Amino acid sequence: MPLASRGRLGSLASVPILACVGYNGMGKSALAARIAMMHADAGRTVLGTARLLDWNNPRPCTDVLCEWPSHGQEGHLAAHPMWRPLLDYRQLFTAKDAHVWADEATGVADARGSQSMPSEVADFIPRLRAKQVTLCWTTIHWSFADVRLRRVTWAAVWAVGMLEQYHGDEIWGRNRLFYFRAYDAKNIPDDFDLSKRDRAGQSQGLRAMVRGWVWGPRWDAWTAYDTLDPVASLGGSDGTGMCLTCGGHRGRKTCKGHAPTERQVVPREEAAPVAVDDAG
Known part of the structure; x- marks a missing residue:
């Protein structure tokens, strides 16, 4: 990476579960x-809620099976052959020797109880090692992601952009210089704030493990990622019946009580042996 201090930012690709935190842009x-580019170069499948573009052969997307929202629009480029869209939580259960890129974790594992990630997924994430699956997730603020996801994260990188430049009538400027600091996630409090410094100048007493500067105009990450492209949210439903698209719950049959003489309804394959009274 250009201007990467000590050349250590590339080592973040080896972190099994990594968070990237920072405001928009x-x-x-x-x-x-x-980081996803490094995994793709190593021949690993990349499951992503954001598209990983084919930086080796940039070209318009002509895939007739592409269902990405921006397909057919100007500037929509072909995806990398090692990339697969992550659209359903159930894809995580079958992934093997893959890298998962969950961009904007509030669409994947929101900290709010009504939209937190399903318990099945929370139980599965600590077992990614058995499947040789790595995970990188991003969010605007550390506290926005589900606490269960934060607890299993190994390291978190805080991103800061500078020297913004405006193009045409754009309202949001595009930063050209980026500064990254990686911290040990197990020491990060839920209310972590980079603006809070101690006497040693450390953020809430935390010392960055890795620091790095990147000059944006020379960064090859932009050849594999379109910052203005839509990001997918995960669909499906969890074991409690919560819809993973809207957060609502599917209706269940209401029990209004039963008479003592009514028989219990048991599926045939699960029916228990019937006890026979000796007197009868």
């Missing part, structure tokens, strides 16, 4: 994309 998703 600060470079967190670009860093996640650059």
